[in-house]
Amino acid sequence: MKEFYLFPIIIYTLLILLFLVAVLILYFTIRREESDHNKIAWQHCVRVVIVGVVFSEEVEGGCEAMTYDFERRLDKKGYRNYMIDELIKTKKAFSGSSTTSLKLLYERLNLDVDSFRKLHHSKWHIRAKGIQELGIMEQTKYRKEIFWLANDKYELVRNEAQCAMVSFFGWSGLSFLSAIEHQMSQWHQVQLLDKLSNVKPDAFDDIGEWMASSNDSVKVFAIKLATLYKCHEVYQDVVKCLQSTNSQVKINALEYLRLMPREDTSDQMINNYYAESTGYKLAVITALKDIGSEKEISFLVKELDDWDDDIKVAAANAVSVLHPLGNDFFETYPFAKIKPWREIFFQITNKKVA
Amino acid sequence: MNWQALFFEFFLYGILIYSFLVVLFYLFMGVFSTIEIRKYLRTNSFADWNVLAASEHLPGMSILAPAYNESANIIENVRSMLSVNYNKLEVIIINDGSKDDSLEKLINEYDLYKTTIFINEQIRTKKVRSVYKSNNPIYSKLIVVDKVNGGKADALNVGINLAQYGYVVSLDVDCILEQDALLKMIKPFLEETKVRVIASGGVIRIANNCKIENGRLIQINLPKKLLERIQIVEYIRAFLLGRMAWSRLNGLLLISGAFGAFDKEIVIKCGGYNYKTVGEDIELIVRMRRYMEEHKLPYKVTFIPDPLCWTEVPSNYKVLGRQRNRWTRGTVETMRTHKVMFFNPRYRLLGMVSYPYWFFFEFLAPIIEFIGLIFFFVLAWLGLVQWGYFFILLACILSFGFLYSAFAVLMEVLTYNQYKGKNDILKLFIAAFLEPIVFHPFVVWSAIKGNLDYLRRKNNWGEMTRQGLNPVQPAVAE
Numbered sequence: 001m002k003e004f005y006l007f008p009i010i011i012y013t014l015l016i017l018l019f020l021v022a023v024l025i026l027y028f029t030i031r032r033e034e035s036d037h038n039k040i041a042w043q044h045c046v047r048v049v050i051v052g053v054v055f056s057e058e059v060e061g062g063c064e065a066m067t068y069d070f071e072r073r074l075d076k077k078g079y080r081n082y083m084i085d086e087l088i089k090t091k092k093a094f095s096g097s098s099t100t101s102l103k104l105l106y107e108r109l110n111l112d113v114d115s116f117r118k119l120h121h122s123k124w125h126i127r128a129k130g131i132q133e134l135g136i137m138e139q140t141k142y143r144k145e146i147f148w149l150a151n152d153k154y155e156l157v158r159n160e161a162q163c164a165m166v167s168f169f170g171w172s173g174l175s176f177l178s179a180i181e182h183q184m185s186q187w188h189q190v191q192l193l194d195k196l197s198n199v200k201p202d203a204f205d206d207i208g209e210w211m212a213s214s215n216d217s218v219k220v221f222a223i224k225l226a227t228l229y230k231c232h233e234v235y236q237d238v239v240k241c242l243q244s245t246n247s248q249v250k251i252n253a254l255e256y257l258r259l260m261p262r263e264d265t266s267d268q269m270i271n272n273y274y275a276e277s278t279g280y281k282l283a284v285i286t287a288l289k290d291i292g293s294e295k296e297i298s299f300l301v302k303e304l305d306d307w308d309d310d311i312k313v314a315a316a317n318a319v320s321v322l323h324p325l326g327n328d329f330f331e332t333y334p335f336a337k338i339k340p341w342r343e344i345f346f347q348i349t350n351k352k353v354a
Numbered sequence: 355m356n357w358q359a360l361f362f363e364f365f366l367y368g369i370l371i372y373s374f375l376v377v378l379f380y381l382f383m384g385v386f387s388t389i390e391i392r393k394y395l396r397t398n399s400f401a402d403w404n405v406l407a408a409s410e411h412l413p414g415m416s417i418l419a420p421a422y423n424e425s426a427n428i429i430e431n432v433r434s435m436l437s438v439n440y441n442k443l444e445v446i447i448i449n450d451g452s453k454d455d456s457l458e459k460l461i462n463e464y465d466l467y468k469t470t471i472f473i474n475e476q477i478r479t480k481k482v483r484s485v486y487k488s489n490n491p492i493y494s495k496l497i498v499v500d501k502v503n504g505g506k507a508d509a510l511n512v513g514i515n516l517a518q519y520g521y522v523v524s525l526d527v528d529c530i531l532e533q534d535a536l537l538k539m540i541k542p543f544l545e546e547t548k549v550r551v552i553a554s555g556g557v558i559r560i561a562n563n564c565k566i567e568n569g570r571l572i573q574i575n576l577p578k579k580l581l582e583r584i585q586i587v588e589y590i591r592a593f594l595l596g597r598m599a600w601s602r603l604n605g606l607l608l609i610s611g612a613f614g615a616f617d618k619e620i621v622i623k624c625g626g627y628n629y630k631t632v633g634e635d636i637e638l639i640v641r642m643r644r645y646m647e648e649h650k651l652p653y654k655v656t657f658i659p660d661p662l663c664w665t666e667v668p669s670n671y672k673v674l675g676r677q678r679n680r681w682t683r684g685t686v687e688t689m690r691t692h693k694v695m696f697f698n699p700r701y702r703l704l705g706m707v708s709y710p711y712w713f714f715f716e717f718l719a720p721i722i723e724f725i726g727l728i729f730f731f732v733l734a735w736l737g738l739v740q741w742g743y744f745f746i747l748l749a750c751i752l753s754f755g756f757l758y759s760a761f762a763v764l765m766e767v768l769t770y771n772q773y774k775g776k777n778d779i780l781k782l783f784i785a786a787f788l789e790p791i792v793f794h795p796f797v798v799w800s801a802i803k804g805n806l807d808y809l810r811r812k813n814n815w816g817e818m819t820r821q822g823l824n825p826v827q828p829a830v831a832e
Contacts, residue, residue, distance in 0.1 A: 014753040125396035183547035309474040
């Protein structure tokens with residue numbers, strides 16, 4: 001049982017570690033309180049300057065508000081970062097000429113140099129932060145450096161670089177789509193689409209090329225763009241996407257076709273219908289409800305017999321819209337009195353129960 | 355060496371090796387959770403939640419909230435759910451045959467009418483009596499289902515059958531959600547490009563003594579009772595350290611039933627929640643993972659450390675005992691149902707690490723502790739205890755437990771630092787110190803009772819009396 005003599009050593013080690021943890025808690029609590037205290041002290045100075053810039057016609061308005069305290073603190077790295085964060089927060093909240101004034105203030109205080117310096121930092125999240133700052137503050141002069149980062153090996157860095165390019169140049173900023181090798185996550189696509197929501201491009205250059213990309217995520221994103229901008233020019237390219245092996249590509253293509261139908265759209269959708277997944281089938285039937293004609297009724301009636309109840313519901317909804325008899329068609333259906341058709345038809349004909 | 359000495363040695367070294375492994379796992383969890391939390395904090399400061407809250411491009415989510423006799427707070431709780439920041443959202447409240455006036459209150463407050471929705475019963479459930487929607491367009495996201503009582507799992511299955519969106523969020527009706535909770539919850543599902551995220555969990559925080567107004571958390575306070583404070587330390591340890599570490603390894607087996615998001619398609623393919631177990635939350639995740647492993651589909655279960663959901667914890671030993679008893683039975687039932695995975699290489703990490711960990715260190719731990727204690731008393735009675743060694747060993751175990759809890763408190767300070775009141779951290783530190791003395795033995799005893807109840811085939815949920823998050827209101831029974 002000699003090994004039991006090890007235990008006092010273990011206890012001492014644990015006690016020392018415990019003491020260390022306690023000291024660390026104390027240290028970080030105090031540091032955090034100090035940091036909060038500093039921020040409260042800085043807040044007033046910074047806000048006076050920012051409010052001065054936002055609510056005066058010219059950027060000089062803000063400069064008048066620059067106190068000795070404000071300028072003295074500008075030497076501190078933490079204070080400059082705080083200033084950048086506050087400028088970004090304010091810029092996101094405002095639009096119009098005041099954002100230009102904020103941008104000018106950012107440049108005048110050389111904060112763009114601070115942000116640019118972050119681009120060369122060894123830590124990827126700090127590089128991403130630098131890109132985000134330059135993007136939001138519209139520092140197009142750094143576009144070359146940022147463009148190269150749009151294909152970076154770190155996901156966050158390339159995502160921020162791509163967002164920055166879109167912030168700078170709107171639609172033209174999407175040129176990175178022709179070059180990216182990595183898959184774009186759905187989350188990143190949502191962010192880009194939100195950024196593009198106020199952009200109105202004159203021409204939809206390259207979108208056809210993106211739809212032919214070997215990168216499926218680029219293909220999906222290109223279809224989403226075409227849908228968002230109601231881009232009729234790429235109709236044939238989207239139809240080709242229905243042959244893709246990627247379900248996301250096909251589902252997004254169906255959504256585009258639902259919103260921008262042509263004469264042959266329904267036929268194109270039904271073409272390979274029976275070999276497809278339930279998700280695809282549901283999307284087709286839902287689309288037919290909006291774009292179909294009497295020509296598709298026989299197909300839809302057949303789908304009322306599908307084993308999947310969700311397809312039955314979607315088909316019944318579509319038939320009730322497309323059939324000349326409307327809801328009365330259900331009375332002519334042979335299984336109308338049998339479960340589940342009875343419940344499905346009842347739901348469609350009686351939305352509300354007294 | 356006689357057989358008594360041999361038995362003694364075997365038992366002693368068995369306990370030592372087991373303790374050593376426990377310590378090793380805790381060390382690994384400390385390291386892995388630190389790495390994972392740091393990564394999460396670095397990547398998540400970039401999202402602009404205000405813009406995303408209004409985004410039309412995010413996929414829809416359905417909140418499923420089963421309610422049984424929740425009349426006292428249900429109006430406020432539903433309002434809280436409806437006020438969450440998310441564009442494409444539906445809130446499905448499933449009244450699981452409540453005996454109180456929950457349904458009447460909902461009908462009156464939200465101006466509900468009976469509607470005829472065809473429910474595609476992909477998962478078999480007890481009968482749905484009726485479905486309600488609101489006449490008021492402000493509440494267009496709300497759906498109330500009235501059904502025959504069938505338990506929480508059955509109610510959730512009804513919600514899954516009814517949900518129109520591809521992601522479902524199970525939520526205890528008495529929980530308070532942070533405004534951006536769903537936005538943060540959907541992110542892991544959309545971020546992955548190589549594997550499918552089948553479920554995601556979020557940190558549950560303790561709302562006892564917090565200030566809540568109109569279904570929103572206004573002020574975070576440390577509870578006044580020691581028992582509640584100890585549970586805060588326990589929750590921080592379990593969520594911030596334990597689950598984050600397992601998430602990094604993609605070995606997470608439990609997403610709390612109080613708040614979790616799921617890929618509906620996979621849930622349906624797995625057959626939904628199991629209504630025969632009281633641990634329907636852990637059982638579902640294990641089954642979903644098993645399904646993905648058996649079909650060789652690449653997948654991930656994620657966990658996010660943000661404090662997104664606040665709930666009330668038991669404030670007395672009686673209710674705490676019932677809760678822990680139920681948790682134990684849930685674990686045992688799940689372990690038994692999926693015993694085929696135990697050290698089965700076919701299930702890779704799930705079979706070789708996650709399941710055995712749960713078996714040895716979650717299910718067996720209280721049993722081993724309890725047997726160890728009995729063994730100790732027997733030895734003491736026989737006069738065989740070497741008291742010097744005993745106290746040294748005890749000090750080792752207690753100081754390591756305290757160290758681990760203190761480390762959890764440190765992580766809290768370094769990350770979200772929710773408790774900013776004067777001396778709050780000191781109080782948590784004291785709670786961590788007292789936990790092994792006033793809390794842990796009771797939890798072990800409740801687990802033993804849970805095992806005995808399992809053997810006696812007791813499978814009731816156990817009444818969970820709550821004080822209510824709004825102290826003005828009377829106590830509610832779940």
